Amino acid sequence: MKGFSMILVYISMTKSILSFMFVLTVGLGSCQTGVKTNINPINNPKKAMETSYNKTDEEWKKELTPEQYRVLRQKGTESPHSSELNDNFEEGTYVCAGCGTELFTSKQKFDGHCGWPSFDNEIGPGDRVKKIKDFSHGMVRTEIVCAKCGGHLGHIFDDGPTQTGQRYCVNGLSLGFKKLEKKDEQKK
Ligand SMILES: [Zn+2]
Numbered sequence: 001m002k003g004f005s006m007i008l009v010y011i012s013m014t015k016s017i018l019s020f021m022f023v024l025t026v027g028l029g030s031c032q033t034g035v036k037t038n039i040n041p042i043n044n045p046k047k048a049m050e051t052s053y054n055k056t057d058e059e060w061k062k063e064l065t066p067e068q069y070r071v072l073r074q075k076g077t078e079s080p081h082s083s084e085l086n087d088n089f090e091e092g093t094y095v096c097a098g099c100g101t102e103l104f105t106s107k108q109k110f111d112g113h114c115g116w117p118s119f120d121n122e123i124g125p126g127d128r129v130k131k132i133k134d135f136s137h138g139m140v141r142t143e144i145v146c147a148k149c150g151g152h153l154g155h156i157f158d159d160g161p162t163q164t165g166q167r168y169c170v171n172g173l174s175l176g177f178k179k180l181e182k183k184d185e186q187k188k
Contacts, residue, residue: 053099053149064098071173072098072151075143080115083172091180094119097173098151103128104168106180110160112167117175119168120160129168131156144168 055063060073070076085094094104094117104119112118122129127147134143134155144153153174160167 055149060098068097068173071171075152076171077154078116078171078173082115083117085117085172085175085177086115088117088177090177093123093178093180094170095176095178096146096149096151096153097176098146099149100176101128101146101148102178103146103153103175104170110162112169114169116154117170117172118160119170120162120164120166122168129153129156144170146174 057073061069064072067078071078089106089109089111091106093102093106094109095102102123104122108119108121108123110118110120130145130147132143132145134141141155141157144156145151146153151174152171154168154170157167157169158165
C-alpha cells in the first residue's frame, strides 16, 4: 500500500512540474509578442489613455466650466481666435486646466496664425503630453491629451516653423497661464 501511494505522489509531482514548464513556456512566448507589438505608444490608444487621475464625470462637471468640460472631457474644439491666450506672449508657464500640470512655457509658444495657441515643444522629455492617433472626422491626425488627467488638449502637426518642426495646436480652454512673477526674475 505504501509503495502504491509513493507512486501516486511521484506521478502528481511529475504532472505539476510539467504544467509549470508549460506555463513558463507559454508565458515567455506571450511576453515576447507583447514587446513586439508595443513599440509605438501612439498606436496603442488604450495604453495612452491610462492616467493616474481617476475622476468621475460628475466630479469633472463640478470642477470645470461647461465650455472647459466640452473641450477637455468631450474632445470639443473652441472657435478659432476665441481664446485670450492665443495672443498672450507674456513670460510664464501654461498648465493643464484640468489638473494643473505644467505643460508648456512661453518660450515654446509661437504665433501659428491658426487661431489657437501654438507651441513648438512641451516641458520635459515628452511624457507630459500623450499623443494618440485620431481617425475622427475623416482625417488622420494625432490628438494630444494631458498625460496625467487625460484631458483633451488639441492636435499635434509636423509642419511647425521652428527647429523642432512640431506644432502643438492647443485649445486655450484646456490651458491655464501662470505669469512669471517679477520676484522670480530678480532671484535669477
Ligand atoms: Zn491634466
